Amino acid sequence: MSLNEKKRLLQISLLSITVAVVISIIAKFLVLLIHLVTNICFYGSFDTSFRSPADNHLGLFVIILPAIGGLLVGLMALFGSKAIRGHGIPEAMEQVLTNQSKIKPSIAFLKPISSAIVIGSGGPFGAEGPIIATGGALGSTIGQLFKITPNERKVILAAGATAGMSAIFGTPIAAVFLAIELLLFEFSPKAILPVALACITGAAGHQLLFESGPVFPMPDLESPTNLALGIYSAIGIVIGFISLGLTKIVYWIEDVFEQLPLHWMWWPAIGGIAVGTIGYFSPHTLGVGYDNITSVLSGNVPLALMLSLCFFKFLSWAIALGSGTSGGTLAPLLTIGGTAGAILGTLVQLFFPDSGISISMAALIGMSSMFAGASRAYLTSITFALEATMQSHALLPLLGACTASYLISFFFMENTIMTEKIARRGIYTPDSYEPDVLRRITISDVLGKGSKTNEVYHTKARMQHHFPVLRENDPLSKAVKLLASSNEDSLPVFGSEDSTKVIALFTYKDVLHAYKLHHQENEQAGVNLSLKRGRMKMMIKSRRMLGKRNQ
Structure with a gap:
């Protein structure tokens, strides 16, 4: 990682921590708002202390309360933003995968308010889903205000979402894993470090604004047999x-x-x-x-x-x-x-x-x-x-x-x-986190297997002045990056021993060839495994037949 990339990582980390501080405060506000709406609806008191709606004495009127809450949310979705509907994480995943991690800023305040109305009026949900969605929206909004890449915005979105979870439950490690498994779809320092710092900040917010100790206390468990x-x-x-x-x-x-x-505005009321x-x-x-x-x-x-x-x-x-x-x-x-x-x-x-x-x-x-x-x-x-x-x-x-x-x-x-x-909308969600093939394969691994060295060159000096320099031991990821930024169809590759000697011409076909080699290796490994299993079965079968003959 270059010095400039490290500076960018520091900036993204600081933004993620800032988002985590804000979302921790919003998490506390959301919980208090849920308690307030619950006490108003079920007990007629303007109070932010926790009281379970299960202890109400409203009789049949309790049937109407969730319907009123659903109707209000339907109106908010119709005149505010339809994106407040649903349970948060799938919507955040969709924006990460299809919309460069851009979420409407209005979601950052519409989602917690709508969720507090639903839950406070009796909806059977927890506060963690809405705060994850709110944190993601806040992170995305901050990311849109600064000149950062879509991938960096994705990181801040994930940091905000998981910091919210950490603030509610005080579970920073689980929040980091949630980011990896459901939002980031990658495992790298530039993604993990900002998210981890945000989750730690969220956990500190939990300790400060809520309570210490386990969020779900239970009797001490013994080691099982x-x-x-x-x-x-x-x-x-x-x-x-x-x-x-x-x-x-x-x-x-x-x-x-x-x-x-x-x-669809009426559906939440019916539900x-x-x-x-x-x-x-x-x-x-x-x-x-x-x-x-x-x-x-x-x-x-x-x-x-x-x-x-x-x-x-x-x-x-x-x-x-x-x-x-x-x-x-x-x-x-x-x-x-x-x-x-x-x-x-x-x-x-x-x-x-x-x-x-x-x-x-x-x-x-x-x-x-x-x-x-x-x-x-x-x-x-x-x-x-x-x-x-x-x-x-x-x-x-x-x-x-x-x-x-x-x-x-x-x-x-x-x-x-x-x-x-x-x-159902045709959006593919990654289900594996493999290392980038192009980072593991060097240019020399594909030289002579699709590359050309011929009369396309002029003088070596002119090429060095007009083309980015590639060495045969450079990873293919560097070659692809330079190829894309240079707007050229091909780039010269210089030898590692003689830095003035051009040994090959690198093209996009070499990238495709690298992926082809990677898939062939995996397929061959599967074939070899099948052959080994087949041979083992034949050996077992032969031994059984030999044993029967000896009997």
């Missing part, structure tokens, strides 16, 4: 299949709303009626529900209540999200996964009392593996559970369960809950 590890991994498999069904149902409901003969009706029969489904997650992780919630919370929270959230209101996915997924894991753990204890598993551990791996299966944010899921609870003995069970859930999702579901919406 091998039998318990196997059971936890099996629970992860079951949760993986549940995450498949959950994702499909959410988008099926969205398709149903698309068929309604009504303007709000369903949310209110479900909340009337199951009040714990209303609102953020972080207290529900803590209760489930305690391992002391009755089975009947867990069954009710799991089913009705999912139904309420799926309808609300499918209606296109302003909400998020993380908190509902954690609630649904945690209750599902605790239910499975209870059943295992009931039929196998000597299994050695813990209900609290089963709930923790349930909520983490649900997020891993639904979003395929594998590392984010594991580190979030560890940071949010500070339970180090949960590491191995989390690895087993999240890996199992991830495998089920990978093999049985083409898109995730985060990518399905944008995939």
Whole structure:
């Protein structure tokens, strides 16, 4: 990395830290605003302290409140910006992939306000989705105010989004992994350092503006036995299949709303009626529900209540999200996964009392593996559970369960809950983070395999004055960069031993040839592996036949 690039990295890092400071304050404001709207709607008091909407005494009137909130959000989306609809992360991903990470500045204040109205009136969402979307919008806005590249703007967008998550939960490592897995689609110093600094700043904001300690406190967990590890991994498999069904149902409901003969502005209000009706029969489904997650992780919630919370929270959230209101996915997924894991753990204890598993551990791996299966944010899921609870003995069970859930999702579901919406619009989301082939291959690796050295040259001196200098040991990435900036179809390559001798002519065809060699190497490795497997099978078959003859 050149000195100029390092200076740019420092500038982007300082901008990312600035965004993180601002988004930490906005995160506190959002939480207080949610509490205020909740207290006004359900208790008629102008108060910013936390009170669960589940304790309300409104009777049937509770059905109307989420519908009113949905109607207000529909009007804000119609006259403000349609981009406030949805759960935030897919919309940010779409802007990163298709619009040079440009998000309308209005989203930075419309999203938190609309989300506070929805959640405060009973919407079954958490504060983390809206603050991630708000942080991304703020980062993108800052990036548009300065003369920076689209990739640098992407980094600031990701820094703002993940700093918001870190400010809400105090989980900076998980926030960095979220940026890598769902927003950056790369792993490099110029991307990771600004994001990491922003997430650290967000975590400091959490300590200052919220509280210290784990955001989801739970009883201390013991190190599991091998039998318990196997059971936890099996629970992860079951949760993986549940995450498949959950994702499909959410988008099926969205398709149903698309068929309604009504303007989309009315959909959130219709979804709000369903949310209110479900909340009337199951009040714990209303609102953020972080207290529900803590209760489930305690391992002391009755089975009947867990069954009710799991089913009705999912139904309420799926309808609300499918209606296109302003909400998020993380908190509902954690609630649904945690209750599902605790239910499975209870059943295992009931039929196998000597299994050695813990209900609290089963709930923790349930909520983490649900997020891993639904979003395929594998590392984010594991580190979030560890940071949010500070339970180090949960590491191995989390690895087993999240890996199992991830495998089920990978093999049985083409898109995730985060990518399905944008995939339907024809937008491809990267699913692997391989190093740049052109950085690993030098010019000398492709010389003589498509390059030419002939009469196209004049004098060496003239070429050195009019062409950028390439050496045979330079990486192809440098050659491509110089080729693009010089507006030439080809560039001379000078030898490493004799710097005055032109040994080849580098063209765009050499770049294509490099990619061809890379793919041929991978294909050949696959063929060789297949041949080895075939030979091994033949050897085993021959030995079996020989054994039968000897008998």
